Amino acid sequence: MKKITILFCIASILLFGYQSPTSTETTQAQAFTQQVPSYAKWGQLAMKRTKEDYPKADIVDYLHIGRQEGPILTTEKFRLWLKEEEKEFGVNVTISFYKDTETVKEVKLEEIKRKSKGKKRR
Template sequence: MWKLALIFALSFLPIQPVSIIAGDMPSLLEEAPPYAKWGRVAMQATKEKYPSAAIVDYLHIGREIKNDTVTEKFKLWLRGKEKEFGVYINIQFEEKTDKIIEITFEETDR
């Protein structure tokens, strides 16, 4: 009986339609950050270098610009069969052409 009373009481609550406008959701519609492309490159290169490890965390550390080259810096955390470890990845590329010059890896336990 109490369920019927609850349903009856709730039926008098006003119902307001919900409208979602693109301007209300900036986080879903924003462009990807400039380093996103290089983050994908870092993850792909890491998968190739450590094929038996899973990437469990991703961090963009920053960007370093020197003359005509840019270095995007990342830290990925990997989980292998026997251990977990971090890998610092630096991707150096030509600023104007995006041509990769060098990708370096440095393992860390932190």
């Protein structure tokens, strides 16, 4: 009797345990993996240019600040946080490109100075 119960459990698992994903689940999974933010390629450019200017630093954080669209130019802004030896600092990267052709007009990098903390009271 014990063998029959075990065989029945195994057969149930084999028959009903695996369910192939429905078409809706498959479509949702594909949509999730295909969703790439519109700023992704500009973020890659921001990181590339930052690494060119700061070759010894590691990029430890990345933030898309936003997009500004004009009639001719679009601007993407990013903030990257870098670490070089014991020094940590931020870099704002602004990429301006022509809206119709997506040709880059300008890439600006601006190092952010860390705000100093006020003196402690005793």
